[in-house]
Amino acid sequence: MQDTKKFIGARIREIRKLKGLKQSELAELLEIDPKHMSKLECGRCFPSFDLLGKIAQKLDKSVSDFFVTEHLQPRKVLTERLVEKLNQASDDKFQLVYKIINEIL
Numbered sequence: 001m002q003d004t005k006k007f008i009g010a011r012i013r014e015i016r017k018l019k020g021l022k023q024s025e026l027a028e029l030l031e032i033d034p035k036h037m038s039k040l041e042c043g044r045c046f047p048s049f050d051l052l053g054k055i056a057q058k059l060d061k062s063v064s065d066f067f068v069t070e071h072l073q074p075r076k077v078l079t080e081r082l083v084e085k086l087n088q089a090s091d092d093k094f095q096l097v098y099k100i101i102n103e104i105l
Contacts, residue, residue, distance in 0.1 A: 006043030007069035013041040015059050015066070029058045 016026050027037035030051070039045045047055065049063075056063045071078070086094060 005046055007072050008046070008066050009041045009043035010072050011066045011069050012047075012055060014072075015061055016041075019059055021059075026055070026058065030054055 013023075016023065021029075023037050023041065024034045027034040030037070032051070036045075040047050040051075052063055052066060056065065073081075086097065089097065
């Protein structure tokens with residue numbers, strides 16, 4: 001349960017930052033206390049479903065977007081999953097992934 005709160009909070013923070021909003025700006029848009037916004041993003045409390053809907057609306061997302069948290073797993077877990085996927089990839093896809101990663105990094 002604790003991890004769920006942290007992941008949802010981290011996802012709210014991630015989407016907020018992608019939209020270029022400060023935490024205090026989102027709190028103001030939502031008409032909530034900035035301290036409450038901080039607690040939500042730190043995973044110290046769950047947003048109510050109504051508040052989650054308002055957050056989604058203000059960030060132009062659907063509520064379900066806040067539950068897409070697989071990429072927020074610890075680095076070790078993500079590395080293991082990535083290696084597993086790479087091992088299963090065809091040679092062509094493996095080379096494509098390599099090119100993409102090489103360009104990004």
